[in-house]
Amino acid sequence: MSVWIFSDAFLITLFSFITVAISLNLEAGFTGIPNFGKHVFVFVGAFAAQGIGVRIAAWIYEKVEPQAAQQALEHLRSMVPGATWKSLVGAAADVDANRIVVNNYLRPFFVSHVGLEALLVVLLLVVTVALALFFGLIASYAALRLKEDYLAILLLSFAELMVMVLFYQSQSLNGGNQGLWAITFTSDPVKFALIGSGALAFISYLYAERLANSPMGRAMRAVRDDDVAASVFGRDIAVIRLKVILVSSVLAGLAGFFFIQNAALSTSMTFNRVIWTFLPWAMIILGGMANNLGAVVGAIVFLIGKRLFEYYQIPISNALHLGSSIVSALLPNIFIGIFIIVILYALPQGILPEKPSKTVKFEEILESEQGEEA
Amino acid sequence: MSEAPMIEVRELNAGYGRFHILFDVSLEVEPREIFIIVGPNGSGKSTLLKTLFGLTKVYSGSVKLEGRDITRIPPHARAKLGMAYLPQVGNVFAELTVAENLKMAGYTLEASELEERIRDVLEVFPFLKQKLNAKAKTLSGGQRQLLAMAMALIREPKVFMFDEPTAGLAPKAAKEIIDKMLWLRKEKGKTIVLVEQNAKLALEIGDRAILLVSGRVAYRGKASELLADKELGKKYLGLKG
Amino acid sequence: MSILPSLPYTLDALAYASAIGLLSMGLSLTYATTKVPNFAQASIAMFGAVTLLLLIDRYYYYHPGWSVFLAGVVLGGLVTGAVAWLVYVTVLKPLADRGNTVIGLMIATFALDIIFVNVLTAYLDEAHGVHIPKLIGASITSFEPRLHIGDYIVYGYTIALPITAVVLTVIFHLFLTRTKFGVAMRATIENPDLASVLGVNVNLVYMVSWFLSGFLAGAAGALMAYTLKGVDPSAAELIIVTVFAGSIVGGLESVYWGLIGGFIVGLAEKLGMTLLNNFYRDYFVLKWHAPNVSLLNYEKFMSLGLVVVMLLYAPRGLAGIDWGAVARRLGLRRGGGGR
Ligand SMILES: Nc1ncnc2c1ncn2[C@@H]1O[C@H](COP(=O)(O)OP(=O)(O)OP(=O)(O)O)[C@@H](O)[C@H]1O
Ligand SMILES: [Mg+2]
Numbered sequence: 001m002s003v004w005i006f007s008d009a010f011l012i013t014l015f016s017f018i019t020v021a022i023s024l025n026l027e028a029g030f031t032g033i034p035n036f037g038k039h040v041f042v043f044v045g046a047f048a049a050q051g052i053g054v055r056i057a058a059w060i061y062e063k064v065e066p067q068a069a070q071q072a073l074e075h076l077r078s079m080v081p082g083a084t085w086k087s088l089v090g091a092a093a094d095v096d097a098n099r100i101v102v103n104n105y106l107r108p109f110f111v112s113h114v115g116l117e118a119l120l121v122v123l124l125l126v127v128t129v130a131l132a133l134f135f136g137l138i139a140s141y142a143a144l145r146l147k148e149d150y151l152a153i154l155l156l157s158f159a160e161l162m163v164m165v166l167f168y169q170s171q172s173l174n175g176g177n178q179g180l181w182a183i184t185f186t187s188d189p190v191k192f193a194l195i196g197s198g199a200l201a202f203i204s205y206l207y208a209e210r211l212a213n214s215p216m217g218r219a220m221r222a223v224r225d226d227d228v229a230a231s232v233f234g235r236d237i238a239v240i241r242l243k244v245i246l247v248s249s250v251l252a253g254l255a256g257f258f259f260i261q262n263a264a265l266s267t268s269m270t271f272n273r274v275i276w277t278f279l280p281w282a283m284i285i286l287g288g289m290a291n292n293l294g295a296v297v298g299a300i301v302f303l304i305g306k307r308l309f310e311y312y313q314i315p316i317s318n319a320l321h322l323g324s325s326i327v328s329a330l331l332p333n334i335f336i337g338i339f340i341i342v343i344l345y346a347l348p349q350g351i352l353p354e355k356p357s358k359t360v361k362f363e364e365i366l367e368s369e370q371g372e373e374a
Numbered sequence: 375m376s377e378a379p380m381i382e383v384r385e386l387n388a389g390y391g392r393f394h395i396l397f398d399v400s401l402e403v404e405p406r407e408i409f410i411i412v413g414p415n416g417s418g419k420s421t422l423l424k425t426l427f428g429l430t431k432v433y434s435g436s437v438k439l440e441g442r443d444i445t446r447i448p449p450h451a452r453a454k455l456g457m458a459y460l461p462q463v464g465n466v467f468a469e470l471t472v473a474e475n476l477k478m479a480g481y482t483l484e485a486s487e488l489e490e491r492i493r494d495v496l497e498v499f500p501f502l503k504q505k506l507n508a509k510a511k512t513l514s515g516g517q518r519q520l521l522a523m524a525m526a527l528i529r530e531p532k533v534f535m536f537d538e539p540t541a542g543l544a545p546k547a548a549k550e551i552i553d554k555m556l557w558l559r560k561e562k563g564k565t566i567v568l569v570e571q572n573a574k575l576a577l578e579i580g581d582r583a584i585l586l587v588s589g590r591v592a593y594r595g596k597a598s599e600l601l602a603d604k605e606l607g608k609k610y611l612g613l614k615g
Numbered sequence: 616m617s618i619l620p621s622l623p624y625t626l627d628a629l630a631y632a633s634a635i636g637l638l639s640m641g642l643s644l645t646y647a648t649t650k651v652p653n654f655a656q657a658s659i660a661m662f663g664a665v666t667l668l669l670l671i672d673r674y675y676y677y678h679p680g681w682s683v684f685l686a687g688v689v690l691g692g693l694v695t696g697a698v699a700w701l702v703y704v705t706v707l708k709p710l711a712d713r714g715n716t717v718i719g720l721m722i723a724t725f726a727l728d729i730i731f732v733n734v735l736t737a738y739l740d741e742a743h744g745v746h747i748p749k750l751i752g753a754s755i756t757s758f759e760p761r762l763h764i765g766d767y768i769v770y771g772y773t774i775a776l777p778i779t780a781v782v783l784t785v786i787f788h789l790f791l792t793r794t795k796f797g798v799a800m801r802a803t804i805e806n807p808d809l810a811s812v813l814g815v816n817v818n819l820v821y822m823v824s825w826f827l828s829g830f831l832a833g834a835a836g837a838l839m840a841y842t843l844k845g846v847d848p849s850a851a852e853l854i855i856v857t858v859f860a861g862s863i864v865g866g867l868e869s870v871y872w873g874l875i876g877g878f879i880v881g882l883a884e885k886l887g888m889t890l891l892n893n894f895y896r897d898y899f900v901l902k903w904h905a906p907n908v909s910l911l912n913y914e915k916f917m918s919l920g921l922v923v924v925m926l927l928y929a930p931r932g933l934a935g936i937d938w939g940a941v942a943r944r945l946g947l948r949r950g951g952g953g954r
Contacts (some may be wrong), residue, residue, distance in 0.1 A: 034718050036725075146926065149652050149717055153863065154922065156654075157856045161919050164853065273852075274729055282721055330733040337730035344710050344719050429808050453814035463808055467802045477795070478802050482814035525813070 008190050009262060014303050015197035016042075016259040019204045020276065021283040021295040023251035026208055028281070029290035029354075030217065031244045032224030033143050034152040037159025039276035041139075041249045044131040045256025046271060047167065047262075049182040051174040053124050055096075057106045057183045058089045060116060065109065072105045095178045099265070102181040111187050122184055128253045135162075136249030140242045156273065159360060163271055177265035182260045193261035201296075204251050208292045211247075220244060221290065274333065282340045288350025297351055309335060375538045378441035380405045380533055381426065386435035388425040394433065396589045403524045403533075404581075408559055408566045410597050413586035414610050416477060416540075419569045420462050422586065423535050426567070427459045428452055439533075454482055458526050462537035462569070465522035468511035472502055472521060472601045475510055479485045479525035498554075513541045523551060534558065535567040540575075552579060573611040577601040618893045622669065627775035628889075631842045632881030633780035637835035638854070639861030639877025640784070640870055641828035645699075647804045647868045648824040650717060651707060654724040657851035657858055658731040659829055660836025662698050663691030664846045665735055667837040681760045684775035687837035688783075695833020696826040708818070728851070735848035759841060772841035779834055784874060791870075799890060800824060804868075832923035853915065857884060860918035864925050866932025876933055878954070883917040 020042055027033040035041075062069045062085060069085070075085050080097045088094075088101050110117040141331070142154050167174040174180055186192045211217050223237050260266065287298020309316070310332055317328035343350075381403040389395040395418050403409040411419050424430050426437060428449040436445045444452055467475050476495070480488040496503050499520055505513065510521060519542055526534060536555070540548035556579060558564040570576030577583060580597035587610060592598055600606065607613030620628070653659075667687040675683045684806040702724075710723055750855045760771040791797040803820045811817045839854075840846050857880055865876025892910040899905035929936050 028718070034721070036721075096728055142926075145930070149650075149721065150863070150867070150926075151719070152721055153652055153859050154926070157859060157919055157922065160853070160856050161915050165916075169681075278729065281725070285719070285722065320923075330737045333729050333733045334737075337726040337728075340726045341706055341710070341723050344715055344723055345713055348713050348715055348719065424808075427812050429812070438646070448816070448818070449808070449811035452815045453812055459812045461809060461812070464806050467805050467809065470798065470802060474798050477798060478813050478815070481795070481799060500839050511789050523795075529814075 007126070008194055010303075010307065012190070012193050012197050012259065012262045014299065015201040016255045017193075017280065017283065017303060018201040018299045018317055019197070019255035019295050020087075020252050021280045021287070021299045022201075022204045022208045022249040022292060023255070024280045025284045025289065025292065025295040026211070026220075026244055026251075027248045028091075028285055029295075030212060030220045030224065031241060033241060033245060034148050035139070035153035035155055035245075035248070036152040036277055036281075037139070037157075038252060039271045039273050040159035040162045041132060041135055041252035042256035042259070042276045043163055043167070043271035044135055044249075045253040045258070046182065046260040046266065047126045047174055047256075048124050048128040048131060048253075049184070049257055049260045049365065050180040050266070052127055053120075053183040054089045054102060054106070056123065057110065057120060058085050058101070060120065061106055061109050063114070064116070068105075068109075070099075076100065095175070095181075095265070099181050102183060106183060107185075107189075110183075110185065117185060118130075120183070123182075125254070125257065126259045129250050132153065132249040132253030133226075133246055136246045139249070140245040142237050143241050143245060155275070159277070160273065175267065177267055177269070179265055179270075181265050184261050184264055189261050189264070193258050196261065197255065197258035200251075200254055205292060208221070208295075212290075212292060216240070216243075224290075236303060263282060278340075279336070282336065282343075284350075285340065286347075286350055288352035288354060290354040291352045294350055294352035294354075301351070305339075306336070312370050377405060378438075378439060379403060379524060380407075381567070382438040382441075383426070384436045384438075386425065386437065387433040388421065388430045389433070390421075390430060394589075395430075396425060399435070399586075399589075399591055401584055401591070401594065403565060403567055405532075405565055406559060406563050407581040408555065408568060408579060408597075410576045410580035410583035411567065411569045412576060412583060412600070412611055417586040418587055418589040419586055421538050421589075423459060423537050423567070423569060424461075426535060444602065453529075453531075456532035456571070457535065458529055458531040458533065459504065459535045460522050460526040460537060460539055462541070464514075466510045466518050466525065469509060471507050471509055471598075472513070473506040474592065475521060476502075476528060477524060479528040490530045491530075495527050498527070499524045516544065516547060519543055523554075524547060527554075530562070531564075533565045535569075537569045539568075541571060548575075555579070572615060573607070574601065618890060618897060620889045620893070622767050623769065623773070624889065625886065626769060627842055628882060628885030630773045630776035630838070631885050633776040634835040634839040634842065635854075635857055635861050635881035636772065636874045636877035637780055637783065637831045638858040639880075640787075640874040641831035641835075642858055642862045643865060643867060643873030644800060644824050644831075644861070644870050645703075645828045647870065648800070649703070649707065649821050651720045651724065652717075652859070652867075653828070654721060654855060655702070655728040655731055656828075656832055657855035658728045658735075658848060659695055659699055659702070660832040660839065660854075661731065661735050661846070661848040661851055662695040663833030663836030664840040664843075665739065665848075666691040666833070667840055668739075668846050668865040672917040672930070681771060683760065684771060684779070684838065688775075688779050688834040691837030692830040692834040695836065696828075696830035699814045699829025699832070700822055700826040702829075703822055707825075708821075723917070728855070728948045732848045732851055739846065739848070770841065772838050776835075776838045776842070779838060780878075781876070783831060783834060784871075787831075787870075796820075856915060857881065858916045860922045863922050864932055866934030869932070869934035872932060872934040880918045880921055883921055888917050 020038065024035060024038055027035045073083065073085060073088075074095055076088060079100070080088070080094050083097065088097055110120060138158070139155060142158075143151055146154060183194070212220075218239055219236075224241050256271070263270065280299075283298035283302045284295050285298070286302055287296070288294030313328055313331055317331055379402040381401075383399060383401045386396055386399040386446065387394065399422060401409075401603070412423060413419050413425065421430060425432060428444070432445055436443055438444065439452070439455055439457065442455075444455065459538045470478065476492050477488065480491055483491065501517065502524060505517075510518060513521060516565060519539065523539055526536070534555075540551050543551065552575065555566055555568070559566055568576055568580065577600055582595065583593070583597040583600045584591050585593035585600060585606060592610070593606055601613070618875075638656055638660060642653055644762060645651060645653050667683075670686055670690060675686075706723055706727065707720055709760065710720055715723075762769040762771070762774075778863055791801055797809060799815045800820050800823070802813075803815060803817055809818050810820070843850050855940050858877065861877025861880040863876070865872035866896075867873070867875070895905070896907075897909055900907050925932060
């Protein structure tokens with residue numbers, strides 16, 4: 001069992017969720033921004049490695065080794081008549097052909113050109129950050145203007161539409177409902193994903209802790225707790241919210257980027273609101289809102305619990321006399337839903353409640369803000 | 375033994391969620407008296423009335439109505455036990471018509487009785503007759519205050535709790551309201567708890583009074599004695615010495 | 616090709632818009648009373664759809680007829696109303712009493728949404744032993760009364776849904792204005808403290824508002840099964856976006872404007888997007904050789920677009936617009952004084 005719990009795939013999932021939970025906690029727990037559209041922010045990182053990453057990789061491949069590329073294309077045409085590089089890497093891709101392109105041609109090419117590979121990794125990280133910032137800007141535009149419940153609804157709608165319509169229904173951008181293979185790196189992409197997501201989770205935690213204990217962190221909590229302050233110091237509140245959203249979006253996007261390094265083939269439906277919005281919320285509620293360690297603990301406890309449940313799912317569904325396999329496949333979600341309601345009832349403050357903090361005077365907030373900017 | 379006090383409050387601590395406003399407040403209101411609550415702005419007078427009606431969070435202490443513990447029962451049940459309350463703000467439904475407001479005021483009454491009572495209060499506040507189908511938000515501030523008063527009078531409860539009923543009224547209307555209260559007590563034998571900004575006016579008609587300062591009782595006793603107390607009057611009530 | 620959509624398509628769009636209108640109306644009702652945005656509104660409606668399915672399966676299969684719509688609306692509404700009532704009594708009220716904030720309650724409705732979708736999917740699977748959407752969809756649409764008008768077939772639900780929306784709205788309006796409890800509900804929406812000190816059991820009002828919201832959702836959900844061509848509980852995941860859009864366009868707290876907002880958004884998604892698509896096809900694609908893509912996949916952008924426009928220009932929704940002033944500006948009404 002120990003082997004199973006600490007499999008690489010599990011750890012990568014765990015690290016990714018820790019990062020996302022920490023980032024959601026910065027928004028929702030500390031600053032009071034109820035981001036119900038978290039999944040789209042995670043998705044941008046995956047999109048950078050899939051729809052965008054594969055296209056860029058193919059373009060580089062064609063430029064650097066035109067002859068090999070041409071030969072590969074001819075070979076692929078035996079599978080997909082009339083294929084072009086453009087059709088193979090993106091629009092309405094045949095998943096098998098797309099897999100062969102990515103795994104048999106593009107990846108080996110980059111593995112043997114370490115310099116180009118490093119360049120591509122950096123480039124795609126930059127793309128992830130840029131996309132995350134762009135989506136974060138859109139979200140903050142709404143966050144500065146709306147009451148929390150309106151904001152939650154709007155962010156959810158926005159994310160649903162982005163993920164489901166633009167990337168899912170449309171065949172052209174991210175492989176539609178068939179999905180795309182992401183471009184993955186190094187000869188051992190799982191290790192790459194493991195190290196990347198682990199380092200990211202660690203850095204996120206350190207960063208969030210530093211932020212929470214800084215004057216900026218206290219200002220964030222003041223924004224959350226005090227509408228009066230929000231109206232008196234309107235401009236500074238706006239700056240704080242904007243910063244938090246941008247930072248959180250980038251963290252979530254990077255988490256998505258490393259996560260997809262292991263999950264390789266996926267549709268944008270992988271990034272649905274149950275998995276990448278509801279679960280992180282469940283984690284921070286379980287762990288304790290506005291507590292970074294709480295987010296980490298929540299993610300760990302939650303994912304291990306979920307794993308155990310899935311492991312014993314067959315016996316459980318047998319015990320409940322649930323016949324079909326479809327039903328038992330639906331069981332985890334049902335239990336997660338019930339579980340979170342029970343947590344809200346039994347432990348409204350979570351496992352690790354927010355540490356009480358000294359109340360700050362508004363002048364201090366203002367000063368700290370200026371200090372941060374200077 | 376004489377009859378139990380109409381309202382008996384013991385060591386009451388209450389507030390809004392995490393905001394603790396009232397500290398160890400105790401008081402007794404006897405049947406058929408006019409009981410005055412005065413104090414500076416923000417001292418917790420409205421909070422005290424709200425607490426008597428179950429609209430705040432009680433941390434400890436108790437509230438009794440005629441000897442019966444009502445600390446934990448919901449507001450609508452208190453209304454049925456014979457308490458009426460005229461809030462300081464938000465005391466009419468702006469989006470409802472005047473007629474609907476009056477009907478709501480008699481929510482606990484039978485339909486036939488309600489009609490009769492509405493007719494009665496319309497005699498007392500005749501201007502409302504022309505406004506029955508107008509939304510309350512179209513009334514002037516003073517008219518709204520009078521409508522709220524009418525609403526408080528529709529049921530015939532044992533205890534009336536008025537939170538600054540004369541605020542925003544012309545002196546003549548304010549006097550009418552005060553007279554109405556004296557009449558309620560004298561002719562109908564009602565008990566009245568009155569919060570007033572105009573301390574002098576209130577203390578003159580009141581039997582007993584408390585002075586609230588920062589959520590604590592700073593004086594308790596005869597209304598006339600509080601009125602005569604130069605020091606307290608000057609310090610907290612803006613009464614000339 | 617004509618830009619205008621065909622008659623059956625137009626009727627289908629009207630039916631869809633009516634259903635969304637009812638759902639948005641229910642959503643606005645529970646938001647107005649209990650201040651909880653209910654993320655489970657669309658999945659709750661699926662109880663109505665499942666009820667209809669069982670009705671057809673057990674009875675109308677052998678006795679097809681127009682009364683299927685009435686039975687679906689009434690039974691679907693009652694079942695769903697009961698579910699919504701239970702949601703409030705067993706989940707939301709206890710959570711609120713434990714000190715959870717609006718955010719906590721929203722998460723709870725989010726959780727309920729997941730539970731409902733999965734439980735209903737599992738139930739259908741257990742009950743029928745077939746994989747849900749296609750077979751059951753077929754069984755619904757083939758047991759549907761229809762009219763033949765000239766060359767067109769007019770499906771029963773395209774008549775039944777708009778009529779249901781109108782009738783339920785009229786009944787609801789009479790309830791709110793003519794009954795004591797209905798007036799108390801409006802009073803509670805405006806000022807729950809005042810209502811309670813006058814003797815209104817506010818908690819009962821809240822329970823009833825959840826029941827009514829569920830009834831509206833279930834009635835709409837039952838007939839919406841026809842416009843969705845089958846009963847697939849996971850369809851709720853996208854519908855909720857449209858329902859919220861309708862409610863926000865209406866102003867979120869106003870019941871009647873919620874209905875109108877939902878209707879507008881529903882129409883915009885179906886008819887609006889079709890018009891746009893046909894226009895694009897006829898002018899941009901045929902004349903200027905723009906890429907030949909179907910805009911119909913993007914119908915949800917209509918609802919998001921309307922929400923964004925609304926939040927930017929009229930943050931309080933249609934309900935917050937001073938229609939008198941608008942009429943005066945358009946020259947429809949003279950005079951400058953207020954109401
Ligand atoms: N809903 C509320 N939530 C939190 N604090 C409140 C709330 N209402 C009032 N307070 C606080 O409670 C304290 C007492 O307020 P209250 O309205 O009882 O004063 P008051 O004596 O009636 O004043 P006034 O004479 O101005 O009417 C004030 O500090 C006020 O800020
Ligand atoms: Mg007051």
